Amino acid sequence: MQQIANGIVLGSIYALVALGLTIIYGVLYIPDFALAHKGMIGAYVCYYLVSLAQMNYWLAIVAAMIAAGILGILCEVLVYRPTLKAGEHVNGFIAAFGILVFLESFALIAFGSEYKRINTAYYDHIISIFGVTITMQRLLVVITVIIVIALLQLFIRKTSLGLAIRAVSHEPDGALLMGINVKMVSLMTSAIGSALAGLAASLIAPISLVLPAMGHSTILKAFIIIVLGGMGSIPGAIVGGYVIGLTESLGAGFVSSAYKDVFPFGALVLVLTIRPTGIFGKENK
Numbered sequence: 001m002q003q004i005a006n007g008i009v010l011g012s013i014y015a016l017v018a019l020g021l022t023i024i025y026g027v028l029y030i031p032d033f034a035l036a037h038k039g040m041i042g043a044y045v046c047y048y049l050v051s052l053a054q055m056n057y058w059l060a061i062v063a064a065m066i067a068a069g070i071l072g073i074l075c076e077v078l079v080y081r082p083t084l085k086a087g088e089h090v091n092g093f094i095a096a097f098g099i100l101v102f103l104e105s106f107a108l109i110a111f112g113s114e115y116k117r118i119n120t121a122y123y124d125h126i127i128s129i130f131g132v133t134i135t136m137q138r139l140l141v142v143i144t145v146i147i148v149i150a151l152l153q154l155f156i157r158k159t160s161l162g163l164a165i166r167a168v169s170h171e172p173d174g175a176l177l178m179g180i181n182v183k184m185v186s187l188m189t190s191a192i193g194s195a196l197a198g199l200a201a202s203l204i205a206p207i208s209l210v211l212p213a214m215g216h217s218t219i220l221k222a223f224i225i226i227v228l229g230g231m232g233s234i235p236g237a238i239v240g241g242y243v244i245g246l247t248e249s250l251g252a253g254f255v256s257s258a259y260k261d262v263f264p265f266g267a268l269v270l271v272l273t274i275r276p277t278g279i280f281g282k283e284n285k
Contacts, residue, residue, distance in 0.1 A: 001130065001131060001132045002132050002133065002253075003249045003250050003252075003253035003254070004246065004249070004250070005132045005134055005138075006138075006249040006253075007242075007245045007246035007247070007248065007249030007250060008142055008242065008245065008246070009134075009138045009141050009142060009207075009245070010244075010245035010246075010248060010249055011241045011242035011243070011244065011245025011246060012141055012142050012145035012146075012241070012242075012245070013141065013145070013200050013203065013204050013218070013241075013245075014218070014221050014222060014225055014240075014241040014242075014244055014245050015145065015149070015225070015237060015238050015240070015241025015242060015245075016145050016148065016149075016196050016197075016199060016200040016203075016241070017035065017036055017039065017196070017197055017200050017218055017219070017221075017222040017241075018221075018222040018225040018226050018229070018237040018238075018240060018241050019149070019152065019193075019196055019234065019237045019238065019241075020032075020035055020192070020193035020194065020195075020196035020197050020200075021035055021193065021219075021222050021223070021226055021237070022226050022232060022233065022234055022236075022237040023165070023189055023192060023193045023196075023234075024072075024189055024190055024193040024194075025226070025231070025232065026165075026169035026189075026232045027165060027168050027169050027172075027185060027186055027189040028076070028080055028084065028092070028186055028189070028190065029092070030080055030083075030084070030092035030093070030095075030096060031092075031093060031096060031223070032096050032190075032193070033096040033097055033099075033100050033219060033223075034075065034096050034097075034099035034100040034103060035193065035194065035197045035215075035219060035222070036197055036201070036214075036215030036216075036218040036219035036222065037099070037100050037103040037104055037107075037215040037219075038068045038071045038072055038075070038103065038194045038197050038198065039068055039194070039197030039198050039199075039200055039201035039202075039215060039218075040103070040104075040107060040201055040210075040212065040214050040215045041067060041068060041071055041103060041107065041198075042064035042065060042067050042068035042071075042197065042198025042199075042201050042202055043064060043118075043198070043201035043202050043205045043210045043214065044107065044111050044116075044210060045060070045063055045064045045067045045068075045198075046060045046061055046063070046064040046118060046201075046202040046205060047116050047117075047118050047205065047210050049063055049064075050118050050119070050120070051116075051118070051119070057118070057120050057122075060202070061198075061199060061202045061203070064198045064199070064201070064202045065195040065196075065198040065199050065202075066195070066198075067198065068194045068195050068197055068198025068199075068201075069191040069192070069194050069195035069198065070191070071194055072190040072191045072192075072193060072194025072195070073187055073190060073191050073194075075099055075190065075194075076186060076187055076190035076191075077187070079095050079098075079099060080092060080095065080096075080186075080190070081183075081186070083095045100215075100219075104212045104213060104215075107212035108212045111212065113211070113212065114211075115209040115210070115211050116209065116210040116211070117205070117206065117209055117210065118202075118205045118206045118210065119206065120137060120206045122135065122136040122137040122140055122206070123135055123136075123137045123206050123207070125137075127139065135207075137206050137207055138207060140203075141203045141204065141207070144199075144203060145200075145203070148196070148199065149238060152196075153234075156234070161185070161188060164180050164181075164185050165185055165188070165189055167180055168180060168182055168185045168186070168189075169232065200218070201214065201215070217261065220261075221244055221248075221264055224240075224244060224264050224265065224267075224268050225237060225240035225241050225243075225244050226240065227268060227272070227278060228240040228243065228244065228267065228268050228271050228272070228278055228279060229241075229278050229279050229280055230277060230278030230279055230280035231278065233278070233279075233280040235280050236278055236279050236280035239279060239280070240278075240279065243267060243279075244264045244267060247263045247264055247266075247267045248260050248261070248263050248264055250263075251263035251266075
């Protein structure tokens with residue numbers, strides 16, 4: 001039960017980043033490898049606001065999300081949009097890697113290579129639920145992610161911008177003919193996806209550490225998740241996130257923590273062997 005609890009915490013963070021990745025890919029058709037590094041910049045913003053400015057942790061998280069969202073907008077306008085005009089998707093693939101390297105190098109220069117931790121009152125508060133020991137910080141990660149996922153579902157399904165994002169994702173040319181501002185939708189999609197990464201990084205920062213390379217493992221797992229769940233599927237990103245989180249935690253707890261990063265790949269291979277399109281993927285007819 002303890003390993004399952006740990007897996008749910010991990011899965012919550014993975015699902016949040018995978019959701020941002022899925023939303024951006026669904027509209028821009030660019031695999032945003034730099035997404036977790038945008039979240040990393042948000043985590044640094046959260047750290048300095050909490051540690052130096054003594055800001056409330058939750059307000060600092062909002063600021064981190066705004067910072068990551070603005071960074072997402074800048075990347076979309078300055079990098080992704082020009083590459084999309086070139087008509088070659090491989091350009092966007094390479095550009096995403098370029099942003100990843102740039103952001104990590106920028107963080108090394110601006111913030112240094114020393115590990116940093118966001119200290120909150122929730123980290124030292126330990127509770128026991130059904131014999132499972134968990135810190136309040138970990139519990140808040142799960143609760144916050146569940147609330148955000150629910151709100152995101154309502155946003156996508158009930159708001160005009162959410163419907164526009166779905167329309168552009170399914171049929172961009174048709175959406176343009178119907179009068180939808182595709183450029184603005186792409187802009188907002190990049191901002192929302194990046195803000196989700198900023199939220200994920202700020203939530204996990206008090207548990208792990210803030211450092212320039214903190215996004216490497218997360219973005220790799222996020223890509224495993226969207227393939228496992230089905231490319232472009234929001235339910236697939238959510239379910240896939242928790243499947244990978246539980247697989248990693250249970251594998252590390254009962255087999256070996258040295259191979260914890262191997263187990264998600266094993267789960268991916270197993271699922272794709274049974275269902276090549278992913279759990280919620282649709283077969284091309």
